[in-house]
Amino acid sequence: MGKATGFIEYTREEEVKRKPLSRLDDWKEYTLPFSNETLARQGARCMDCGTPFCHMGMELNGLTSGCPIHNLIPEWNDLVYRGRWKEALDRLLKTNNFPEFTGRVCPAPCEGSCTVAISDPAVAIKGIERAIIDKGFAEGWIQPRIPKKRTGKKVAIVGSGPAGLACADQLNQAGHSVTVYERADRIGGLLMYGIPNMKLEKEVIERRVRLLEEEGISFVTNTEIGKDMTAEELRSQYDAVVLCTGAQKQRDLVIEGRELDGIHFAMDYLTVVTKSLLDSNFKDGNFIDAKDKHVIVIGGGDTGADCVATALRQKCKSVVQFGKHPALPEKRTEDNPWPQFPLIFTLDYAYEEAKAKFGDDPRQYCIQTKKIVGDENGKVKELHTIQMEKTVDESGKVTFKEIPGTEKIWPCDLVFIAIGFEGPEQPVLEQFGVETVNKKVKAPYGKYTTNVEGVFAAGDARRGQSLVVWAIHEGREAAREVDRFLMGTTNLP
Incomplete structure (x- = not known):
């Protein structure tokens, strides 16, 4: 992948940062995008390494190694190197619902396990990822994907952080009618209010939410499940419920x-x-x-x-x-x-x-x-x-x-x-009657089912405080299991 000798010929280049003192005068993002020429060089550094550890996505010694959503990193690195941007975008979106989030706030465990990083600075994977999705929006390649038919099934998702949004996106594309409930006045969970503007400008989130709305997802803000609407009321109106409340109880x-x-x-x-x-x-x-x-x-x-x-x-x-x-x-x-x-x-x-x-x-x-x-x-x-x-x-x-x-x-x-955080807030979990372990929702990894029929859990509410990329991974997988529960079979990844 990339240029066969690129990792020898080119050094790692970082995204340009605005000068520290000048950026203290505003709340804009502190990084500037790579030029196309720089991106081509950085994509060229990706080795034909045989086993791409960058997308293995597992935990080693308690730390995340590689990409949990198994991004096809060598493929889109190669396509960027060759200037085939739209194809690179297609490959990126196969595994990642929201590269504009991970390309800005993920700590990039993919780079830590990059083969080049054994002896040299890693390929600039995170910066390339951000560039691909930003170019996709700038060029108008990102368009609403309206499901061709609906299943008649209704799903409620509690919480609009990355797990909830990823789950909603996948289930909507499967043809289900999805409603996302958020207690705050804006959609995004900790993406919106827990990560400051200089790391993630909120127009980036709002742009994605507008797209999801155009694709058919309904969003309800200023509504706290357990207070403004009971768990029983929610369950009576939907065929399945997914708890993506996060782990917001602060230590x-x-x-x-x-x-x-x-x-x-x-x-x-x-x-x-x-x-x-x-x-x-x-x-x-x-x-x-x-x-x-x-x-x-x-x-x-x-x-x-x-x-x-x-x-x-x-x-x-x-x-x-x-x-x-x-x-x-x-x-x-x-x-x-x-x-x-x-x-x-x-x-x-x-x-x-x-x-x-x-x-x-x-x-x-x-x-x-x-x-x-x-x-x-x-x-x-x-x-x-x-x-x-x-x-x-x-x-x-x-x-x-x-x-x-x-x-x-x-x-x-x-x-x-x-x-840090102790885990999810307990009152809403108690109202649903879901079992917990160490204050987190008890739902097996890969299945995401709780002890309550038709109620699932994903993201930090299930695994505890973690990375945005793990939340997206769990939201996607939970959507697959909800689809299987509703339809008896599933085509979701």
Whole structure:
């Protein structure tokens, strides 16, 4: 695939990023698309490697390796190299309902398992994927696909995140009448309100939703199943129900001072900021504002990074992100071999911006917050921390030990808690009567059936907090099983 000697002749080129300081003045996406010439070179780097690990899509050592939706990556890389863009789009859409989402927000486990990456930088798969779908929309190749006939079966999908949308898309194409219920005022789930504009501009989501509507899918917003409509009412109106509610119950911080004013969950912060931006360009004032404030983000993941980037755009006075683990190494360690996802140090867009603004990477490693202290008005004033030492014994057991003498007090006006999610919110699951395991819906992988006849579950509600690409994968597979349940057989992949 690609040019036989392309991986030798050409080096990896990254998507052009807008300058860190200048992009802090707006909420637009921070990357710019590749030129066609660059894309041809990058497609040429794809090797004729025999076994394309890039689309194996499995978990190794608890980490995703390769593409979970099994994108036909070598095929569309080759077609881009040859300038056959429309064919590349056709191959891409065979496996991925929404490349415009994954091409922007996926961490690209496909690149971690790229054969070129054994000894050189991986093929720029993610950037090529985004370019293909964006060109498809720009050229008018993406047109509504209206199902030729309807089955008479009705399916309700609860939740409009990537799992729900993928499931709806597949079932609609199978001829079923699909209605997607969303409790927020806009469709998209965490794509809409959990991922900031600079990573995924919302017109990209709205463009896809408009297309799905033209193809026959109905969307109902501002409707929370379990409150505005009971599970029993929903089941009585539809032949099948798919729970794609996500895993939105945020993990809380149990610590002295948690009740103080100025402490927020990270997802609450990101949601109100994005909603205010979309509703009024911040004129309504309905958001948490970090302007001129000292901000601390507790939690070292992507959601925390998005909080850093958001606070920077709000012109915060300072921003620091606490993580409990040590900094990752510059290169793979022996216990993290290819084709596992590479656990190596990177400078995410948010950290690049913070470094440009304040001179330092905002991340603090191996640090534990001991307590939060407020002022006489009950507002956050400072955080007290201590450094930790992480050790791993021969059995793999991890322990953290405080290092005496490393105590520190941090001035602080806002704290954002970004330490992950516990799982799906339970009330709606209880109302449907579905069994759970570890707070997640009990539904076998590959089957997606719950203990309740005609009720299925997919995405984060079933597997826990995960990647957008896994949600799309599960939404597609759940649609196949719903179709089989409704019709006795299925042609869905």
